[in-house]
Structure formats: C-alpha cells, structure tokens
Amino acid sequence: MPYLANENRYEKMTYNYCGKSGLKLPAISIGLWHNFGGVDTLSNARKILRKAFDLGITHFDLANNYGPPAGSAEETMGILLKKDFKPYRDQLIISSKAGYYMWPGPYGEWGSRKYLISSLNQSLKRMGLEYVDIFYHHRPDPNTPLEETIGALKDIVRQGKALYVGISNYNAKQSKKAAEIADKMGIKLLLNQYNYSLFDRWSEEDELLTTLKQLGMGSIIYSPLAQGLLTDKYLKKIPDDSRAAKATGYLKKDSITDEKIAKASQLNEIAADRGQSLSQMALAWILDQDVSSVLVGASKVEQIIENAAALNKVSFTNEELAAIEAILAE
Template identity: 60%
Template sequence: MYNASPTRYDSMTYNRSGKSGLRLPAISLGLWHNFGGNDVFENGRAMVRRAFDLGITHFDLANNYGPPAGSAEETFGQILTKDFSAHRDEMIISSKAGYYMWPGPYGEWGSKKYLVSSMDQSLTRMGLDYVDIFYHHRPDPNTPIEETMGALDLLVRQGKALYVGISNYSAEQTREASKILRQLGTPCLIHQPSYSMFNRWIEDGLQDVLAEEGIGSIAFSPLQKGILTDRYLNGIAADSRAAGPSVFLSEKEITEEVIGKVRKLNDIASARGQKMSQLALSWVLRGGKVTSALIGASKVSQIEDAVASLNAPELSTEELEQIENILRG
C-alpha cells in the first residue's frame, strides 16, 4: 500500500502560471514515453510515486502517448486507482489532443468533433471525471481557430477541464488564440513549447507574447531528447535511445560539434556541483520566464536528479555568459 511522504511539499518550488490562481511545480513529469503498454507497469508506478513524494504534483499526458497510443493514459489511470484515489485533489493532471489518434477525418487536428471526442476517450482511459488542464496539441492550418478555441471553452463549461492551454503555437497564433479565449470567458492558462539550450525558438517573440497576455509556460524536451545529459559524452552507447529504433532521436543529431559543446557545458556543470542534465534544467528555469520544466524519465533516479537541480544556486551573470559563448560557438 502506498503512503505518500508527509514531507512532500517541504522543498519543491511552486510557480504561478501566468495571471491565474494555479501554481505548478518547477519540475513536472511527462508520461510521453516509458509509461505505455509496451513498458513495465511497476517501473512507471514507482516513478509516479517517487515524483509525488518529491512534490511533483503535475503529471502531463496526451491522447496519443504510449506506445501504443492511448496506453499511457490507461497506465496512469491504473496508478491513480491503486495509489492516488485519496490524493486526486492534490494533483494537476493534463491531457492534450491534436495529433493523429484514430482513422478517418475526425481523428486528428483541431475540429470540435475531434477535441470533444478525444476528451471523452481520455477521461475514460484514466477513469476521471475531469482533467485539470486540457491542451490543443498543435495548430490546425485548416480549421478556423475560432472553432478550436470554442471547443476548449466548451470543455470547460461542460466540466471536463478546469483550465485550457495550447502547445506548439507560434507567437502570432498564441496572441490570436489568447484573444479568442479571453472573449469567450475561458482564459488561456498555459503554453507548452519545446525549449532547451539547443532549441531557443520561443525567445524570438513567443516569451514576450506570453508575458503580455499573462500566460504561463511549461517547457518540454528541456534536455533536448537526452543530448543535454552525460549520456553521450563518450559516444553513443549500444543501449542508448540514439542507437536504437527510436523515432525521437537519431545518431545524426549527435554530431561531434554538438557533443563538443555539451562537454564544455558539462565542465560548467561540474564546477557548480551539478550534473549536465541539472545545469540544463537550471538554465531553462532561469529568470522566472518558464513556469515549469517538463521532464521525461525512464527510472526513478532521473526524477530525483531533476528535482535536486532546484537546490543549486542561481546561475551567475558570468556563468550565463560562458554558456552563451559555448552555445554560439
């Protein structure tokens, strides 16, 4: 029987998401991979338990997470039933819809038909009455944005979501989506973009829009698919993601130039008493512009390392300059 740690809230940092009443942990756990039907259930269960004991209250899913698609939500639903029925009101559970989920013209993108149907399916898989945050997962070039945002508003009014957000939207698309949602009376709570030392696109306008609109942000892939860790400092190991058939990371992304930069960054991390992955998280969260860093994990120790990064001192001006020189080099 699982008994949650009585000290779970003692050391976690919680940041307010934009202009809202909701605070999110600085580190959130994503169930994109390693929680599907092809994975070991007890490993996923152990990671969720340990995350919660460390103060991680936010668990991020999507309709197509697995593999196979949908199975991560099913796994999480089982974990909720077995371990967290007494803690549901302490948890922020999010899901999304936008990518391909089922065949036919209503199985992806941003129509009201797809989003409402997907929400119902997600709630069934997780055994929930509502999710705390529901995102549109990617912009739809063919559906009017008014319809997509209207569907998010409808889901809140139906009681199926408390808050709504968007993911992968550009600065211009974000401003338009925010305006429509505000007019509907369901403000946009949060944006979930990719962001890391090696992927800085949100600095070119999106962060300014989020600040102006009062929208929080949660950065996914802050470790750049594992590149910003010590995993590849000495080459590509046979058991690594890059060496396998993963669709998320290929050997072509791990060039000598890239690893050369990671080695220099790792020297800065070592001087700070951090692992490379911890430095990458400290950098993403610097300055308070990012509400939460969304990590993936395959084992408990990776979650522990991520949370421990919050105990490090803030990056100094000198360290930030050193990092900038390495990234631009």
C-alpha cells in the same frame, strides 16, 4: 502494502503560478511521453511516479497519443491512479492534450470541435477520471477556424471535463490570436506548452516567452534536455538503452553530432564548477527565466531524483551565463 506518500513532499519543491491565474505548478513536472506505454514495464512506471510525487512533483502530463501504442500511457495512468493515487487526486494536476493523429479517418486529428471533445472523452475513460485539470490543443490547425477550436475548449470547461485549458506548440503570433479569441469568448488560456532548451532556442527568436507574459499566460517547457543530449548520457557513446539506440525513438543517431557532443562536454564543465550535473544546469537555466514549469521524462527513478535536485541551484552569475553563450555560439 498500500502507497503512502512522503509526508514532507512539499517542503523542497518550488511551486510557480501559471501566468495570471491562481494555479501553481511544481517547477519540475513529469511528462509521460516515453516509458509509460503498453510496451513498457508497469512496475517501473509505478516506481517513477511514486518517487516523483514523494518529491513534490504534483503535475503528471499526458496526451491522447502517448504510448506506444497510442493511448496506453493514459491507460497506465488510469491503473496507477486506481492503485496508488486515488486518495491524492485533489493534490494532483493531471493534464492531457489532443491535436496529433490518434485514429483513422477525417475526425482523428487536428483541431475540430468533433475531434477535441471526442478525444477528451476517450482520455477520461482511459484514465478513469471525471475531469482533467488541464486540457491542451496540442498543435495549431491550419485549416480549422481558430474560433471553433477555442470554442470547443470553452465548452470543455463549461461541461466540467477540464478545469483549465491551454495550447501547445503555438508560436507568439498564434498565441496572441488564440488569446484574443479566448478573451472575446470569456475564457482564459492558462498555458502554452512548447519545446525549449540550451540547444533549441527558436522561442527566443520568436519572443514567445515575452509574448505569453504580456498575455497573462504561463509557459511550460518540454524537451528541456534536448531528448537527452543535455545529459551526460551521450558524452562518450550512444548507450544501448538510450532513445537514440532505439529505431523507433524520436532522437535519431544522426542528431548526435560531434559538434553537439563537444558543446555538451564544455557545458558539462561549467555545470561541474557549479556543483551540478549537466542536466541539472540545463533545467536550472530554463527555470531562471521565469517559466511556470519544465517537463522532464524518466526511465529510471534515479533520473527523477537528479532532476528534482536542479532546484538546489537555479540562479546564475553573469560570468556563467556569458560562458554558456560563448560555447553555444561557437
């Protein structure tokens, strides 16, 4: 049976503008960092993305090195675009990135013009696309002149290979410099994609969100659930199918400390009083700060359903915010 998207998919999702642009992103976006690679099950990936789109999640976020193996998440996306989402291409925001290691030799990572344009060409081929909606430089390059990196992004837009461009993992000072160079070149940086969560507050100390607002850029957040620590998954023990249980996972067992489990348990009590799961409250807490979107991962359809339901209650009382901060300050 051909896939027919839910006719009511746009009714419950919230869509936010990205900075001073005309582009809206769903408040909840889905990232294909994990669970969509060549080592994963295509049928499960298909179910997750179908359900995401049925819930109004129009933004699918990738990078050249997502997998494993590197590149295979984009290949999965290409298969599913052909099988399911081709009729809906103009209703989707598909993004990719380049910056981390992708192939051997001096041209396979960082921020040179050679690498960025070559990598995007490869990404487009893997996904069977003529363009991506958003293309990011994935991390700052300490050696390549920023003018070269931004110039490559400008030419990528000019060539029609991306509709918008952005940056990822840039701090406030780096974002400001990149935006200034882009303005001089006559191009706008749409977004900065960076990590932020109740457990990871570096961007607050850096005043990154405030800086991006001043620059007219949007914020899109990855790892809003601290790689799963802000879910009920680790409140009792490390599940066998969790990221922490996998030797190759990004979340290591030694990251799941007694202190974090204790804090997560207390936060879970506040979430329960709000009528939410811990993960829903963690997402709502970020969305309440006027970001463009939060990126969630999923290994099961049920996780997408639960995360999307975070939008049912995004606002917080002063008492709830104070209670949350008291727990995190302990």
